[in-house]
Amino acid sequence: GQTISENVVCASISRVLSARSQWAEVLKFAASPDLQVVLSNTTEVGIVLDENEDIRATPPRSFPGKLLAVLLARYEAFGGAVDKGLVIVPTELIPDNGTKLLGILRTLAERAGLAAGFLNWLETANTVCNSLVDRIVPGKPAAEAHAALTQELGYDDDLLIMSEAYLLWAIEGDERVREVLSFQQVHPGVIVQADINLFRELKLRLLNGTHSLTCGLAVLCDEATVRGAMENDCLATYIRNLMLADLLPGIPYPVDEKMGQRFGMQVLDRFRNPAVEHRWLAITLNYSAKLRMRVVPDLLHYYERFKTAPQYVALGFAAYVQFLRGTRQDGGKWYGEANGQE
Structure with a gap:
């Protein structure tokens, strides 16, 4: 492939109002x-x-x-x-x-x-x-990358964020919605159509489900980023098998297998993106809610089809339980450690 790098100034925000104070x-x-x-x-x-x-x-x-x-x-x-x-x-x-x-x-x-x-x-x-956004946005770049971008741009941007080049925004709507959301005309990744269920299921189960089941395991293995995990033979093998052997056949929606395989391989390529530093610890935010929403329906459907538990999903849940074990309690709150830090 080829390197894609683009700096975009977001000029669409005219003002910000705080609901709490305004x-x-x-x-x-x-x-x-x-x-x-x-x-x-x-x-x-x-x-x-x-x-x-x-x-x-x-x-x-x-x-x-x-x-x-x-x-x-x-x-x-x-x-x-x-x-x-x-x-x-x-x-x-x-x-x-x-x-x-x-x-x-x-x-x-x-x-x-x-x-x-x-x-x-x-x-x-x-x-x-109903809508679905599919774009990996790690957020604010690390200090070194932020400093390099500041040097390149010639000014300091406190709200600067980084994302991958890939973009899909699928929106369920009719002609009125297409007319009002006129921005859909300027990017092929913005799609307005009557049914977006297939887009949602592929992204929710294969990309987000894989993220949610791997984040705890990766942190426990002292692997800080998604890209780093894809350079680790053991974790990369786990991620691939989890996605294609367990989560894909468990999707609770009719999906053509070849289409699912193609989407999964594309996601694996996106995980390898050398320009994106997506930190596993950030992915653990709202860990329990994400597993319930992204993985449990897939797990139940897999069991219904095959009458057995998917082994890679099971390992992901085991890592989730281990990750949530606290190391210190203070004032009624539990604290844990990751990568040697509390």
Whole structure:
């Protein structure tokens, strides 16, 4: 292959508002006629129903509560005009993220006793899309790489992040969604179509599932990065067998085997990317929730098909249990060690 390196300045952010300290301004912006799209990335634990949510709080506690308050403010500002509905695209890595988010919004609205007119507007004027993002973004470069980029660019960027060149953003939507999300015209990796389930299952199970099952094992083996693991014969063999022998046949969705193999081989190449320093310890964030969402459905389907436990998945879970063992307790909290550091 060839080296792909590109520096992109993100010029799409005009301002940043904090819901915690600037909630009144957030609600004021909800009445903007220019507002068309809401994107979210609150991780797997963000799209949840808060049983004690108060959408009239300043601000509400959960993301769905905040979003519902914004939608209510917009509904009231424009008198329920149908053409003022929004296209809402959650990017959290959970199956049917848009469907789930809309269900939570509906439940919160009903519990808050909101008017039937608003409930109708919520579901008919707004479109909440299921979506899937597939791009490895390790985040801020290590100090040495950051210093080199600062020298190259000629200025210091405190928000600088690094990502791989590969990009897929699959969004479930119709022609209205395609029209509103006009940015999909400028990159072939942004796809708007009626059904994105195949994209989701391949990425969720093979890429993210492999990450989640390997992160604890790699840390226990004192391997800091994904690329480093791919240069370790034992870990590289484990990752390949885990992905192609255990996770691929366990995907709970019809997948052509050759297509799955091609996707898996492509993911393995992405894991080897020498320009991406994706740290295993960062991947352990929300470890339990990720395994439950990404791996358990695959594990159950594998067992249903073959009546036996997948051995590489089992090793990944064993490493997860070992990784979570604390080494010190202080003030009711457990602390552990990784790579010789607490």
